Amino acid sequence: MEYKLIMAVSGFPSLYDTNSLTYRDLNMRSDAWRQVAEIVGVPESECRRKWKTLRDQHRRERQREKERRESGIGLFNYRPWRYSSILSFLNPFIDARAAGTNDQTDDDDVEEFSESPRLPQAKRKSSDSLLEEYLRRMETRDAQRNLDLDQRDDVTLFLLSLAPAMRRLSAEKQSWIRTKIQQLLHEAEFGAANFQ
Structure with missing residues (x-):
């Protein structure tokens, strides 16, 4: 469920x-959360709660990783959290918040603000058509993401x-690791005796 929720959000x-x-x-x-709940197949309240947990955990993991890099302690035996890579789309917003460059609030705190102001009826029609176009694009993107999700194993x-x-x-260590991985795959696929 977590992976599907992350991809939907x-x-x-x-x-x-x-x-x-x-x-x-x-x-x-609110509309976005309704659509996410529909995509994931879980009640909206549970999606919101689970997302807050995942987002907060990702924020903590980023902070721990930063502390490890600065101190140099635990870099080699560090194992990243399983959702770190797919939640990386949050990094610019987490980093900006940590740096204090913006006066931002958490997702949940935004709920305190009042609804967006009502527009005159003539302008509303154009915004409604924009919303419909946006939703159509989102449905297309969701369909593509679901296809991508099905193809990931x-x-x-x-x-x-x-x-x-x-x-x-x-770069040198990356090259060495790639070579070792390829060597292990070759040995597993063709046997160690054939490898020189």
């Missing part, structure tokens, strides 16, 4: 992109989980 910037115009629009956020997810650790290594 990633399609709705109004739920996490603090720079988005729709981030503080309660109507858009254990092997793909495992290899994607290695990417953050590989990026922290020097």
Whole structure:
């Protein structure tokens, strides 16, 4: 469920992109949460609760990783959290918040703001057509994401989980690791006797 929820939320910037115009629009956020719940097949309240848990855990993991890098302690035996790589789309917003560059609030705190102001009826029609176009694009993107989700298997997810650790290594170490992985795969596939 977690993976499906993360992929669904990633399609709705109004739920996490603090720079988005729709981030503080309660109507858009509410609609987005309804769609996420529909995609995941879980009640909206549970999606919101689980997302907050995942987002907060990702934020804590990023902080721990930063502390490890600064201190140099535990870099080699560090094992990244299983959702770190797929939640990386949150990193610009987490980093901006940690740096204090913006005066931003958590997703949950936004609920305190009032609804977006009512527009005159003539302007509303154009915004309604924009909303319909946006929803159509989101449905297309969701369909593509669901297709992508179906095509991802254990092997793909495992290899994607290695990417953050590989990026922290020097180019020389990355090359060495790639060679070792290819060597192990060759030995597993063709047997150690055939490998020179």
